[in-house]
Amino acid sequence: MVYIVALLSVIFLGLAVLVISRMAAVVKSTRGPVEEGRIGMSNRVNAALFMVFFVVGLVGAVWSFWYASDFFLPEASSPHGRRTDFLFWLSMAIITVAFLVTNALLFFFAWRYQHREGYKAAYYPENHKLELIWTVIPAVVMAILVFTGWRAWRDIMSEAPADAQVFEIVGKQFNWIVRYPGVDDNKLGAYNYKLIDNSNDTGIDYTDQASFDDFTSTTELHIPVNKPVLLKIRARDVLHSVFIPHLRVKMDAVPGMPTRFWFVADKTTDEMRNITGNQDFGYEIACTEVCGRGHFSMRIRLVVEDEASWQAWCKEQKPLLSSTPELAARIPANLKAKAAKYLPADAPAAPADSTTASTQQGGGVSIARTTIR
Amino acid sequence: MATVAANTATVAHVAEHEHHEPQSFWRKYVFSEDHKTIAKQYLISGIIWSVIGISLSVMFRLQLGFPDMKLEFLRPILGNWINESGKLDPDFYLALVTMHGTIMVFFVLTAGLSGTFSNFLIPLQVGARDMASGFLNMLSYWFFFLASAVMLVSLFIETGPAAGGWVVYPPLSALPQAHPGSQLGMTLWLVSMALFIVSQLLGGINYITTVINLRTRGMSFSKLPLTIWAFFLTAVLGLISFPVLLSAALLLIFDRSFGTSFYLSEIYIGQTGEALPNVGGSPILFQHLFWFLGHPEVYIVLLPALGMTSEIIATNARKPIFGYRAMIASMMGIAFLAFIVWAHHMFVTGMNPFLGSIFMFLTLIIAVPSAVKAFNYITTLWRGNIRFTPAMLFSIGLVSFFISGGLTGLILGNSALDIQLHDTYFVVAHFHLVMGAASAFGLLAGVYHWFPKMFGRMMDEKLGYIHFWLTFIGIYLVFFPMHYIGIAGFPRRYYAFTSYDFTKNIFTDMNSFISLAAIFTFTAQWVFIWNFVYSLFKGKKAPQNPWKSNTLEWTTPINPGHGNWPGEIPAVYRWPYDYSKPGAKDDFIPQNVPYSQTPESNLPHENELIGLEKEIEAQNLNDQFKQPH
Numbered sequence A: 001m002v003y004i005v006a007l008l009s010v011i012f013l014g015l016a017v018l019v020i021s022r023m024a025a026v027v028k029s030t031r032g033p034v035e036e037g038r039i040g041m042s043n044r045v046n047a048a049l050f051m052v053f054f055v056v057g058l059v060g061a062v063w064s065f066w067y068a069s070d071f072f073l074p075e076a077s078s079p080h081g082r083r084t085d086f087l088f089w090l091s092m093a094i095i096t097v098a099f100l101v102t103n104a105l106l107f108f109f110a111w112r113y114q115h116r117e118g119y120k121a122a123y124y125p126e127n128h129k130l131e132l133i134w135t136v137i138p139a140v141v142m143a144i145l146v147f148t149g150w151r152a153w154r155d156i157m158s159e160a161p162a163d164a165q166v167f168e169i170v171g172k173q174f175n176w177i178v179r180y181p182g183v184d185d186n187k188l189g190a191y192n193y194k195l196i197d198n199s200n201d202t203g204i205d206y207t208d209q210a211s212f213d214d215f216t217s218t219t220e221l222h223i224p225v226n227k228p229v230l231l232k233i234r235a236r237d238v239l240h241s242v243f244i245p246h247l248r249v250k251m252d253a254v255p256g257m258p259t260r261f262w263f264v265a266d267k268t269t270d271e272m273r274n275i276t277g278n279q280d281f282g283y284e285i286a287c288t289e290v291c292g293r294g295h296f297s298m299r300i301r302l303v304v305e306d307e308a309s310w311q312a313w314c315k316e317q318k319p320l321l322s323s324t325p326e327l328a329a330r331i332p333a334n335l336k337a338k339a340a341k342y343l344p345a346d347a348p349a350a351p352a353d354s355t356t357a358s359t360q361q362g363g364g365v366s367i368a369r370t371t372i373r
Numbered sequence B: 001m002a003t004v005a006a007n008t009a010t011v012a013h014v015a016e017h018e019h020h021e022p023q024s025f026w027r028k029y030v031f032s033e034d035h036k037t038i039a040k041q042y043l044i045s046g047i048i049w050s051v052i053g054i055s056l057s058v059m060f061r062l063q064l065g066f067p068d069m070k071l072e073f074l075r076p077i078l079g080n081w082i083n084e085s086g087k088l089d090p091d092f093y094l095a096l097v098t099m100h101g102t103i104m105v106f107f108v109l110t111a112g113l114s115g116t117f118s119n120f121l122i123p124l125q126v127g128a129r130d131m132a133s134g135f136l137n138m139l140s141y142w143f144f145f146l147a148s149a150v151m152l153v154s155l156f157i158e159t160g161p162a163a164g165g166w167v168v169y170p171p172l173s174a175l176p177q178a179h180p181g182s183q184l185g186m187t188l189w190l191v192s193m194a195l196f197i198v199s200q201l202l203g204g205i206n207y208i209t210t211v212i213n214l215r216t217r218g219m220s221f222s223k224l225p226l227t228i229w230a231f232f233l234t235a236v237l238g239l240i241s242f243p244v245l246l247s248a249a250l251l252l253i254f255d256r257s258f259g260t261s262f263y264l265s266e267i268y269i270g271q272t273g274e275a276l277p278n279v280g281g282s283p284i285l286f287q288h289l290f291w292f293l294g295h296p297e298v299y300i301v302l303l304p305a306l307g308m309t310s311e312i313i314a315t316n317a318r319k320p321i322f323g324y325r326a327m328i329a330s331m332m333g334i335a336f337l338a339f340i341v342w343a344h345h346m347f348v349t350g351m352n353p354f355l356g357s358i359f360m361f362l363t364l365i366i367a368v369p370s371a372v373k374a375f376n377y378i379t380t381l382w383r384g385n386i387r388f389t390p391a392m393l394f395s396i397g398l399v400s401f402f403i404s405g406g407l408t409g410l411i412l413g414n415s416a417l418d419i420q421l422h423d424t425y426f427v428v429a430h431f432h433l434v435m436g437a438a439s440a441f442g443l444l445a446g447v448y449h450w451f452p453k454m455f456g457r458m459m460d461e462k463l464g465y466i467h468f469w470l471t472f473i474g475i476y477l478v479f480f481p482m483h484y485i486g487i488a489g490f491p492r493r494y495y496a497f498t499s500y501d502f503t504k505n506i507f508t509d510m511n512s513f514i515s516l517a518a519i520f521t522f523t524a525q526w527v528f529i530w531n532f533v534y535s536l537f538k539g540k541k542a543p544q545n546p547w548k549s550n551t552l553e554w555t556t557p558i559n560p561g562h563g564n565w566p567g568e569i570p571a572v573y574r575w576p577y578d579y580s581k582p583g584a585k586d587d588f589i590p591q592n593v594p595y596s597q598t599p600e601s602n603l604p605h606e607n608e609l610i611g612l613e614k615e616i617e618a619q620n621l622n623d624q625f626k627q628p629h
């Protein structure tokens, strides 16, 4: 490291001296008109530098790629992600070839056809055949890429299978809230943004009985492995974007316009720990649409587990209604009886302990508190 | 041929022009209607803005590259945006990125590039006394100046400038509760942009009219230099797309100030919590409107650079540009397609996936004319006799950037791949290479090439070489590694990468490296600025046609006065790319040399054109000086 710094300092110093001496020379030189038509040494130097640049640049590019590839995301944990990964590297291979060939020609021609005294350039204004060829070749390559990409896109964006497990994820400044459909009916209840307040941070509508068993979390999303998962995405305030890097999932969260994305996660968190050799590995959900001050830290964890433990985990969670019994006041009279089993016996009088979010099992229920950073 | 050039240059100032009063200082240098002066005003403003814009990026690169660094030394400039612990405020980080983007895209690469060279070169290269309307042209600059003033003021207000990204997506930009930058700063941003758009429209109308109406005798569209074609198509793009941005901005102003709901729906916001009454609007609508301008805008920025470098490369390779017609056709193709690809910026906004498919197809079609252009540049170098002037170096650099950045467009344009890459550093790398670096190189190439025409003096070549190599290397060092960071999934517009396991402690050295390279590249620009300022006053006197170029601007006197040509405007007989024509005694034949004077080099079909020369000369010339005014 010290050597690199020393080397760089020397280079910088050298450059600085070069620049300054040249400036001095400019200032000193006479201000007469320039002599015309003098093409000398610098032309050759510049031409040669193009070749040097190309060779050194190539070495740099290869080395840096090799160095950086250690930190690329590991293989996707979703079938659609592996498909797009494959297409990505395929396209990458094609454009790398194009990149090398075109840049090589550019720099090589620059060097090869540098000015030579007495030589006259070729008068070569056009060649329709050549132009046709290089219109058609990119067009064909592009058509192939587009077609494969389009089929992948179509499949990824298709309607979710009917048996998909549904979750809701809601973006707000500056965290995600996930809502589970609940173990009793496995159905998300209705919502309305006007019902949002501190005790009901996703605006669950308790006139819909499907809402009674719904529970929410601001720290973790647990999903079953190898099962289609449908994320219903919405935003409370401004745009956000759900980004699950390891699953190759991204979709904006838009206020007033629910969006969705379905996928299958096929490696559990534990499996990924073994694959990556990192015992602390955890899936994460990030935000990729700028949403304000806390945009860079809207993290929520994602836990992928086998179906049985997922079921068990869900059963342990308390419906929001149970942990926040004052919400019972919003239940219409005709549904009160149905809601009773979610409420403590003396509800809705006593507010229950509302800070059940346990960091130990990392999840459970938590109440919306506007986090101020 | 040389005689003709000399003739036009030395004819005594003809009498018809002498009734003009000598102009006051104000009319001559400040509120000037002369296109050359206006061009210089744009250029100087552009350079000032680029220094500001790049400085902002250096500030946020310090944050990204050295997150633990104490930035106390910036307190004198940034005041309380440096918090007690000596760190950049996260709100201000966003303001910096936003202002950097806005300034570079609109003020530097749109106004500074197209404003400078469209103004300067259109009349000179088509053979006109001035723009169609000098007055509108002056207005155009001063609207831009006003826009600049407003934007500059917004940098210094207490709540900070706009901070929702240069794309200013609502609701973030619409709701003052959402971010301090969405308060007064955003209002000023909108006002400034509205003024800016007016300026662009006034300029654009003028460019189009001038190209259509004021071409000199014989200057048919098929003899126009590619520069003019590029400026012309750029102006058309701007004229069609900027009004859409204006309406987007107006609707945003309504939403912000008059309680409408164009972009707002079902919002609950604020620390205390408040459900807004707005329903039925759509934030996606804004994105459609914005990108309807936004995508053409990237070509508005790039096309002039491509046009100028076509000219520069042909001149310095001493070869006709390869595929002149193909170049025009591909520019037209790009200009047309640029209007129907905008939604590739919106693949994952929740837009109907079917629309996504359509836009994916259209987007990849636009890559074909872009590829054709790149191949044509390369073939122009083939078997040339290349002279590496600084302008030529920058032009070759542009081609390299255009290729490197354009290729990644093929990946991003593929909606399936864009799912993962959207809003990551991969996108940042893509557009900085293909738009930022390429257009900036076009701008620099243009300055080096036309400096002698603008100021009658030469810039120092060797400093130009140094500047080129430092910048060329520096830019690749900054943006090439960003691809890697993007592939690793790093999202853009993040204040810090400390909150996530997948970004924590990864690429910290790479980020520091990028920041160092950015500072290095920025420092290197002072070589240019020094060279520019020094040469302005003390540079060597320029000869009349320093690059031995064919286009008309080099037939004017070294310091062209008002009206550009002292006598008659020269007529044009041939295309601008007769370089190294077999049989000719020189390796260039300017456009104003008739075929009848060059029997030794004429191609068979050109001999037939000799008969038309009388006709061309007799054409009714649109000489503004011959009309009552």
Ligand code: HEM
Pocket (backbone or CB within 6 Å): B167, B298, B299, B301, B302, B344, B345, B363, B364, B366, B367, B370, B406, B407, B408, B409, B410, B412, B413, B414, B418, B421, B422, B423, B427, B430, B431, B434, B435, B436
């Ligand atoms: C080869 C043709 C090109 C294709 C297929 C292409 C494709 C794309 C796509 C799909 C995106 C959106 C990526 C995303 O946000 O996820 C994008 C972004 C962008 N492209 Fe290109 N592009 C091409 C050439 C260009 C050119 C020539 C320019 C500029 C002169 C340009 C400037 C930009 C800019 C500025 C952005 C980012 C805007 C932003 O999000 O802030 N692109 N490009």
Ligand SMILES: [Cu+2]
Pocket (backbone or CB within 6 Å): A239, A240, A241, A287, A288, A289, A290, A291, A292, A294, A295, A296, A298
């Ligand atoms: Cu965000």
Ligand SMILES: [Cu+2]
Pocket (backbone or CB within 6 Å): B294, B295, B298, B341, B342, B344, B345
């Ligand atoms: Cu675009």
